[in-house]
Amino acid sequence: MRAILSFFKLLIFGIWSFIAIMLGGLLYNFQWKDGMAWIAKYFWAPIVIPLIGGWAKIEGLDKIDPKQSYLIMGNHNSFIDIPVLFKTMPFYTYFIAKKELRKIPLLGWYIGAYGMIYIDRSDRIKAKESIAHAGKLVSAGKHVIIFPEGTKSKDGNIAPFKKGGFHLAEQAQVPILPLKIDGARKVWPNKQPFKLGFGKIKVIIGDPIWPEDLKEMEISDQAKYVREMILKL
Numbered sequence: 510m511r512a513i514l515s516f517f518k519l520l521i522f523g524i525w526s527f528i529a530i531m532l533g534g535l536l537y538n539f540q541w542k543d544g545m546a547w548i549a550k551y552f553w554a555p556i557v558i559p560l561i562g563g564w565a566k567i568e569g570l571d572k573i574d575p576k577q578s579y580l581i582m583g584n585h586n587s588f589i590d591i592p593v594l595f596k597t598m599p600f601y602t603y604f605i606a607k608k609e610l611r612k613i614p615l616l617g618w619y620i621g622a623y624g625m626i627y628i629d630r631s632d633r634i635k636a637k638e639s640i641a642h643a644g645k646l647v648s649a650g651k652h653v654i655i656f657p658e659g660t661k662s663k664d665g666n667i668a669p670f671k672k673g674g675f676h677l678a679e680q681a682q683v684p685i686l687p688l689k690i691d692g693a694r695k696v697w698p699n700k701q702p703f704k705l706g707f708g709k710i711k712v713i714i715g716d717p718i719w720p721e722d723l724k725e726m727e728i729s730d731q732a733k734y735v736r737e738m739i740l741k742l
Contacts, residue, residue, distance in 0.1 A: 515705040522557055529553040530619045537622050545623040546601035554592035561589055562707040563696040567597040569714030572686075575599050578650045579686040579717065580678050582735060584667045585656035587693035589710065594654055594690075597712045605643055605655045626653070628673075640673055644680035653677075657732065661699045667740060670732040679728070684717035687735060689742035713742040 529548050536544025558565055573579075581602065583594070594602060604620075608629045611617040621627070626643045629635040647653050655677065657670035678685055692710040715738055723731045 511705075512703040515703040518561055518705055519702055522560055525556055525560070526553065527615070530615050533619055533623070543601060545619065549592075549595045549623070550598075550601060554595040557592050558589065558596060558710070561697055562705055563589060563593070563692070563710045565593045565597050565710050565712065567712045567714065570599065572714050572716055573599055577717075578647055578681075578683045579652050580647050580674070580681055580683055581652060581654040581686045581688065582657050582670075582674060582739070583654070583688040583690055583712075584739060585658055585661050586665060586690060587661065587697040587699055589693050589697040590656075590690050593693065593710050593712060598652065600652050603646060603651050603653045605639070605653065607660075624651075636673065637676075640677045641680065644677050647677070647681035647683055657735070662694075663699070665694050667736060670736045672728045672732055675723075675728045675731045675735075678720070678723070678731070682720050684719045685723075685735060686717050687715035687739045687742065689713045689715070689739050715739065715742050 529552055532552065533545040533548040536548065541547075581594075581598070583590075591604065603623070603625055605626045605628055606620055608627045610620055611627055624646070626639055626646070628639040643653055643655075655674040657674040658668040659671045659673075662668055690710065690712055692708050695706050695708045696710060698704050698706070718735060718738065723734070726734060
């Protein structure tokens with residue numbers, strides 16, 4: 510029964526996502542600067558989260574200055590993390606996405622047209638170029654989200670952080686906004702799309718970590734420090 514219900518949820522999820530992409534493409538053709546971001550935050554995410562079986566809540570919103578540019582770092586347990594962050598953050602957000610997503614019909618185009626940053630983790634030179642591009646976006650005032658584990662957690666625990674995000678932070682010279690997502694794995698288990706559940710998904714915001722807080726640390730130590738901050742949330 511759970512598998513059948515999950516199938517229909519995913520079917521409607523796919524249809525709604527298709528509609529969102531089409532509307533985003535229409536707004537893109539009309540050259541509305543933030544049209545695709547508006548679709549993701551206010552049209553797509555608020556529908557797909559309860560559709561899948563979750564409801565999102567954010568804690569620590571008072572720690573965010575909407576006028577401040579941030580590099581946002583958090584744990585990654587489930588695909589539903591993405592719409593949850595679209596919905597709960599008090600500004601438009603941009604993700605760093607793995608290059609494999611570019612090959613997915615329509616979605617790959619939407620991600621690129623939105624202004625997301627693709628990263629080729631198999632090519633160090635191209636990865637550095639992607640990080641440099643992301644750094645320019647952050648410096649220009651965009652709010653970029655990176656999952657420093659590099660991929661979704663296999664067991665629900667927060668894996669060691671990769672260094673790329675911290676090279677980005679060093680280049681952008683903006684505060685890191687740490688956050689922890691709880692409950693997403695229960696709603697949409699990693700790699701188990703036909704075992705969708707129900708539950709509250711909490712986004713817990715930590716205190717911003719400013720560049721001067723990290724300047725005396727090596728990159729590897731920065732990664733450990735920020736991971737510890739997120740683990741404590």
